[in-house]
Amino acid sequence: MNLPKLRQRYQPRVVGPEGRDHVIDTFRAEAKQWRLQWRCDDCAYQSPSNRTCSLKWPNQMLLPDDPDVLDAADVPIFCKAFESSSD
Numbered sequence: 111m112n113l114p115k116l117r118q119r120y121q122p123r124v125v126g127p128e129g130r131d132h133v134i135d136t137f138r139a140e141a142k143q144w145r146l147q148w149r150c151d152d153c154a155y156q157s158p159s160n161r162t163c164s165l166k167w168p169n170q171m172l173l174p175d176d177p178d179v180l181d182a183a184d185v186p187i188f189c190k191a192f193e194s195s196s197d
């Protein structure tokens with residue numbers, strides 16, 4: 111079984127005819143407009159002392175101030191365990 115290919119098969123197709131840049135630009139504009147929180151710095155599970163994930167998820171992709179929206183295979187980058195740290 112080729113797990114990466116199997117995983118890819120069940121990912122949503124978010125890149126349409128407008129292309130990858132359109133998806134990225136739209137997401138960033140709407141995230142800013144609606145103050146979307148999805149990065150580790152906004153998550154209750156991030157350890158403030160060293161910015162690691164207390165649930166031990168690899169979080170390098172969600173640490174930058176302006177993280178990538180899609181990975182190299184056009185799969186959305188997000189964390190299903192995100193829990194807002196806001197009140």
Ligand code: SF4
Nearest residue numbers: 150153163167169189
């Ligand atoms: S649960 Fe997800 S969003 Fe939250 S700190 Fe861990 S990797 Fe980041």
